[in-house]
Amino acid sequence: DAKTTQPPSMDCAEGRAANLPCNHSTISGNEYVYWYRQIHSQGPQYIIHGLKNNETNEMASLIITEDRKSSTLILPHATLRDTAVYYCIVRGTGNQFYFGTGTSLTVIP
Amino acid sequence: EAGVAQSPRYKIIEKRQSVAFWCNPISGHATLYWYQQILGQGPKLLIQFQNNGVVDDSQLPKDRFSAERLKGVDSTLKIQPAKLEDSAVYLCASSLEGIANTGELFFGEGSRLTVL
Numbered sequence: 285d286a287k288t289t290q291p292p293s294m295d296c297a298e299g300r301a302a303n304l305p306c307n308h309s310t311i312s313g314n315e316y317v318y319w320y321r322q323i324h325s326q327g328p329q330y331i332i333h334g335l336k337n338n339e340t341n342e343m344a345s346l347i348i349t350e351d352r353k354s355s356t357l358i359l360p361h362a363t364l365r366d367t368a369v370y371y372c373i374v375r376g377t378g379n380q381f382y383f384g385t386g387t388s389l390t391v392i393p
Numbered sequence: 394e395a396g397v398a399q400s401p402r403y404k405i406i407e408k409r410q411s412v413a414f415w416c417n418p419i420s421g422h423a424t425l426y427w428y429q430q431i432l433g434q435g436p437k438l439l440i441q442f443q444n445n446g447v448v449d450d451s452q453l454p455k456d457r458f459s460a461e462r463l464k465g466v467d468s469t470l471k472i473q474p475a476k477l478e479d480s481a482v483y484l485c486a487s488s489l490e491g492i493a494n495t496g497e498l499f500f501g502e503g504s505r506l507t508v509l
Binding site: 316333375381384385386 | 435
């Protein structure tokens with residue numbers, strides 16, 4: 285079962301940073317936080333993951349709070365192609381990935 | 394590198410009929426997942442294989458759904474008999490195990506099932 289809570293939808297102006305929040309208050313010490321996104325009619329695509337430290341890659345940044353009960357995915361300069369559903373997932377110790385309902389991000393021109 | 398292959402892409406059947414979906418994961422990926430995604434919802438994990446063994450099938454409706462991965466490579470998901478509520482996209486994903494494993498899932502394009 286999904287262990288995360290996300291807002292159902294968000295808007296972001298093109299070129300601005302998109303900050304997508306996620307609550308995972310029941311996360312265990314060795315469980316990773318993963319972010320995926322799904323563009324309409326495609327399979328989910330990996331974005332980034334982290335355990336304790338903040339992470340950055342070519343797609344996004346992941347900020348995890350010190351108590352690890354929440355995190356924020358940051359798309360630094362949102363484009364129209366970033367319009368998608370974004371899923372925050374806590375990876376189980378058996379490598380299970382339970383998706384929640386995600387956040388539908390709309391980037392507005 | 395070839396991605397996760399799924400077939401068929403689309404299938405339309407009548408209720409009470411049977412259907413099978415096939416998935417071939419990325420070469421060398423030990424873990425294979427089947428997800429069901431109903432329109433407007435997030436993917437729901439149906440079953441997870443580690444090589445040819447089942448790791449998690451807690452959300453698989455075992456009265457009508459079955460899945461196998463006999464040789465630890467490709468996998469088949471079967472529904473028999475189908476119900477209207479089985480209309481969904483069935484997604485297959487795989488991941489690499491081992492010390493270099495990031496746990497990243499690689500998804501196929503999915504098989505869209507419509508039950509009439």
